[in-house]
Amino acid sequence: MNAAVKEEASGPSTNSSQITGEGSTQSSAVGMGRPTDPSLLDTTHGVILYLESINVSFDGFKAINNLNLTIDRGELRCVIGPNGAGKTTMMDVITGKTRPDNGTAFFGQTIDLTKLSEAEIAHIGIGRKFQKPTVFEQLSVFENLELAMKMDKGVWASLRAKLSGEQRDKIAANLKLIQLEDQAHRPAGLLSHGQKQWLEIGMLLMQEPQLLLLDEPAAGMTDAETERSGELFLSLAGQYTLVVVEHDMEFIKQISSKVTCLHEGSVLAEGTLDQVQNDERVIEVYLGR
Numbered sequence: 298m299n300a301a302v303k304e305e306a307s308g309p310s311t312n313s314s315q316i317t318g319e320g321s322t323q324s325s326a327v328g329m330g331r332p333t334d335p336s337l338l339d340t341t342h343g344v345i346l347y348l349e350s351i352n353v354s355f356d357g358f359k360a361i362n363n364l365n366l367t368i369d370r371g372e373l374r375c376v377i378g379p380n381g382a383g384k385t386t387m388m389d390v391i392t393g394k395t396r397p398d399n400g401t402a403f404f405g406q407t408i409d410l411t412k413l414s415e416a417e418i419a420h421i422g423i424g425r426k427f428q429k430p431t432v433f434e435q436l437s438v439f440e441n442l443e444l445a446m447k448m449d450k451g452v453w454a455s456l457r458a459k460l461s462g463e464q465r466d467k468i469a470a471n472l473k474l475i476q477l478e479d480q481a482h483r484p485a486g487l488l489s490h491g492q493k494q495w496l497e498i499g500m501l502l503m504q505e506p507q508l509l510l511l512d513e514p515a516a517g518m519t520d521a522e523t524e525r526s527g528e529l530f531l532s533l534a535g536q537y538t539l540v541v542v543e544h545d546m547e548f549i550k551q552i553s554s555k556v557t558c559l560h561e562g563s564v565l566a567e568g569t570l571d572q573v574q575n576d577e578r579v580i581e582v583y584l585g586r
């Protein structure tokens with residue numbers, strides 16, 4: 298995203314300072330993708346993400362230790378675990394930000410994630426949302442979604458290009474989904490923290506990802522916003538696959554179908570929230586007595 302912004306902002310009649318995203322030093326959650334060709338992704342056995350024996354070490358410290366994880370297409374998976382368990386590093390491996398030392402990582406049956414760059418992984422349909430929203434504050438909510446849809450064109454070309462009816466419909470549908478219809482023409486900078494997070498999810502959805510990775514999406518939200526986020530994720534599951542890292546157990550209770558608890562870079566327990574919450578080892582290392 299930033300490359301596109303820079304490229305366009307160097308044009309003669311533009312003011313680059315007006316269009317810098319908030320978290321411009323962070324990799325964009327929107328990615329540089331265009332819509333994924335769904336035929337690329339082969340999930341004939343129902344599995345969208347397959348990690349086997351993944352290892353990541355930093356200066357000899359094993360952040361990820363023989364990690365195995367299978368996510369089915371359409372799932373809404375919660376990942377919990379103490380700080381330092383390797384949750385974010387796992388997302389870094391899936392998105393190509395960090396290369397595993399060894400192990401297998403497949404997207405569908407055929408796409409070997411360890412052979413692709415971060416940009417290529419975004420292109421093929423894995424979207425990631427970081428904790429800090431990276432929306433364009435000066436642009437309206439509508440324009441942010443419009444831009445996310447046409448990111449490959451660059452900011453100014455995108456906003457000048459006329460929208461097709463189909464594209465308008467797509468933006469309208471996403472505005473409804475993220476419940477920002479009545480905010481569509483307000484600058485994104487005026488939204489609440491929670492609304493910015495939803496806008497960023499809407500921006501990710503404009504790219505039509507197959508798999509969405511959300512790292513602590515409810516952090517900093519009010520209780521009402523957290524609950525609304527839970528409803529949003531539930532409404533996305535099925536059509537999309539979501540992997541959500543969260544600490545808020547109430548939130549997990551609201552949305553969870555299956556929960557994975559990581560500890561020291563490996564899966565400690567996996568199952569329903571009840572099963573995981575009652576697991577002695579999970580109580581020991583994470584939930585406390």
Ligand SMILES: Nc1ncnc2c1ncn2[C@@H]1O[C@H](COP(=O)(O)OP(=O)(O)O)[C@@H](O)[C@H]1O
Nearest residue numbers: 355359360378379380381382383384385386387
């Ligand atoms: N780039 C890095 N360099 C060195 N150590 C790192 C790096 N990234 C993560 N770690 C370490 O790896 C472990 C797992 O971190 P992380 O994946 O962020 O955990 P979590 O998201 O579960 O809190 C931590 O001990 C962290 O300090």
Ligand SMILES: [Mg+2]
Nearest residue numbers: 384385386512
């Ligand atoms: Mg983390």
